[in-house]
Amino acid sequence: MGYAAARFGHVMFPENVYEPALECAELLLDGVGKGWATRVYFSDNGSTAIEIALKMAFRKFSSDHGILPELLKNNPTESCTELMVLALKGSYHGDTLGAMEAQAPSSFTGFLQQPWYTGRGLFLDPPTVFMHNGKWTVSLPEVFHSATLKPEDTTFRSRDEIFLKSRDESNLAGLYSLYVSQQLSQYSTLSETNKQIGALIMEPIIQGAGGMHMVDPLFQRMLVNECRHCRIPVIFDEVFTGFWRLGVESAAELLGCVPDIACFAKLMTGGIIPLAATMATDAIFDSFTGDSKLKALLHGHSYSAHAMGCTAAAKSIKWFKDPNTNPNITSEKSQKMLLSELWDAELVQQISSHPSVSRVVTLGTLFALELQADESDAGYASLYARSLVQMLREDGIYTRPLGNVIYVMCGPCTSPKMCTLQLLKLYTKLEEFTLVETKMNTN
Numbered sequence: 001m002g003y004a005a006a007r008f009g010h011v012m013f014p015e016n017v018y019e020p021a022l023e024c025a026e027l028l029l030d031g032v033g034k035g036w037a038t039r040v041y042f043s044d045n046g047s048t049a050i051e052i053a054l055k056m057a058f059r060k061f062s063s064d065h066g067i068l069p070e071l072l073k074n075n076p077t078e079s080c081t082e083l084m085v086l087a088l089k090g091s092y093h094g095d096t097l098g099a100m101e102a103q104a105p106s107s108f109t110g111f112l113q114q115p116w117y118t119g120r121g122l123f124l125d126p127p128t129v130f131m132h133n134g135k136w137t138v139s140l141p142e143v144f145h146s147a148t149l150k151p152e153d154t155t156f157r158s159r160d161e162i163f164l165k166s167r168d169e170s171n172l173a174g175l176y177s178l179y180v181s182q183q184l185s186q187y188s189t190l191s192e193t194n195k196q197i198g199a200l201i202m203e204p205i206i207q208g209a210g211g212m213h214m215v216d217p218l219f220q221r222m223l224v225n226e227c228r229h230c231r232i233p234v235i236f237d238e239v240f241t242g243f244w245r246l247g248v249e250s251a252a253e254l255l256g257c258v259p260d261i262a263c264f265a266k267l268m269t270g271g272i273i274p275l276a277a278t279m280a281t282d283a284i285f286d287s288f289t290g291d292s293k294l295k296a297l298l299h300g301h302s303y304s305a306h307a308m309g310c311t312a313a314a315k316s317i318k319w320f321k322d323p324n325t326n327p328n329i330t331s332e333k334s335q336k337m338l339l340s341e342l343w344d345a346e347l348v349q350q351i352s353s354h355p356s357v358s359r360v361v362t363l364g365t366l367f368a369l370e371l372q373a374d375e376s377d378a379g380y381a382s383l384y385a386r387s388l389v390q391m392l393r394e395d396g397i398y399t400r401p402l403g404n405v406i407y408v409m410c411g412p413c414t415s416p417k418m419c420t421l422q423l424l425k426l427y428t429k430l431e432e433f434t435l436v437e438t439k440m441n442t443n
Contacts, residue, residue: 020310027317028264028277032242032250036258037279041297042305046239046265047094049276050201052299053261054098056284057199057233058083059297060260063287064231065196083198084187085121086227090210091203093237102201106210107380122183122197124223127176127216129162130359130370134349136162138216144175159363165256167218176222184230200227201235204251205363208240211380212368212407214361217255224257233284236262239276243267244320244412247339247364260284267412270316275309319413326413342416343367347423354427356434365414367423368407379403388433395425 025040033040041056043049062068067081087093089104100114104123107113125141136156153172156162167173187197202220207213224234236259241251245267252258261284265276288297303309321337323329328339343362351369352360361368377384382403389401399406408422 018307020307020314021305023314024277024305024310024317027314028279031317031321032238032252032262032264033279036252036281037262038282039280039285041278041280041299042310043276043278043301044274044303044306044309045094045276046237046263047096047099048301049239049263049265049278050093050099050102050235050237051096052278052297053235053237053263053280054085054102054199054201055297055299056261056278056280056288057201057235060233060284060287061196061198061231068287080194082120082195084195086184086197086200086223086232087121087123088126088202088207088215089123090126090207090213091123091201091237092207092209093201093203094239108209122187124180124183126213127219129214129216130361131159131348131352132357132359133353138162138172143179144172146171146175149175163217163254163256168221170218173218173222176219177226180223180226184226184232188230197230197232199233199235200224201237203237204241204255205246206241206251206361206366209402211370211402211405212361212366214363220255221257224255224259233261234259238262239265243317244339245365245409249321249337253336267320268316269309269312270319272316273309273312274303275306275313327415328413339364339412340416342410342414342419344416344420344423347420347427351423351427351430354430354434356430356437365410365412366407367409367419368405371404371406373404377404387436388429391429391432392426395429397422397425397429 021042028040029037041052043052059068061083067079071079085102087102087104091103092108093099093103095108097114097116100109100117101120103109104121105119109117109119127141127144128139129136130139136159138154140154148171150171153170184197187195200223202223204220205214205217207215227234236252238251242264243249246254248254261278261280263276263278268277269275288295319325321329328342330338330340342365348360348362351357356372357369358372359370371385373382373384380403384404385401385406389399389406392399397408399408408426410419
């Protein structure tokens, strides 16, 4: 299984494989891909892994919906069908040209960054979840506002309630499903246009560079369900969320459903050397098999599964999930492995109630907050957080601002005591920042 996985559609392993690639592939299949993936395609970074995933998904869609046989019979280089993605506003999937086409218009895709950008997708506005004044709340786009909703549909006593599968029976689940179904019907096979949705791509649970938004897991689960019904392949972009970033090895565990294809990078090697992986099911792999070389996945990569990267990844994957090397690993009664809670609950609530804070998101190794700001001072291009970021640096905390959103992250092995120290410093500097802002506004 490992040999076949390591050479998915590849010419870089002509009839053989070397040990680091084999070990890494086997660890991935027994870890983040356990229970659904059977194949691994290696590349060097997250954006390239996404490009490969899109090729895989579009091929599977074409095969399932009668586009591929027609192409192979006639002209394999041309099609009258334009395949698009179903994706979420606020998403980020990388900076290569194809990956940018799979994300909604944003600061990353404007003419200054990508003059060729057209946005080949149906981009939905997702419901998000956050803590404010100590309470977890779902923020719904206007399209989901309904008289049938109850307070318990959108407010939660704890973060854990947000992930309960029992929510699948709620009024909100029905609204989500109906909305997604209606959106997809515009691009059904009976549509008069030549455009079809050929893949769902999303960052599970947390949208990273787009502003550290937590998407309602119920909405993403309903998205996956509706796409399964329409035989649309599902891609999880776990480049940011994978390998314990969110407190579990794969965010699919939190979401309660699995993809057809998933992309991993970053923490896969502990962040010390470039390597990425696109994982897929046998059904995806089979759509590339055949007598013609033109049917293969013609994606060459000179550094595919390079030995140093695979060695680092194998070491990192084992290190993070071994209680002897990672003191934060715990097991539930179900034997499911988790990270222990790293951020002090009382401090998190206190920060969420601060007058300068509009929302807080905390999950696994991530803590993020959005500063209260006027519309003109909000968004990725905002410099509103600049003075707070500088204050934090003077106290030894180096954080990257996303406009008026700032976040701190630890490693999967970082002690909760260290995380608490970071939050204490953050709260102190937040108080100073507020005083400065208040003084400036009164003058």
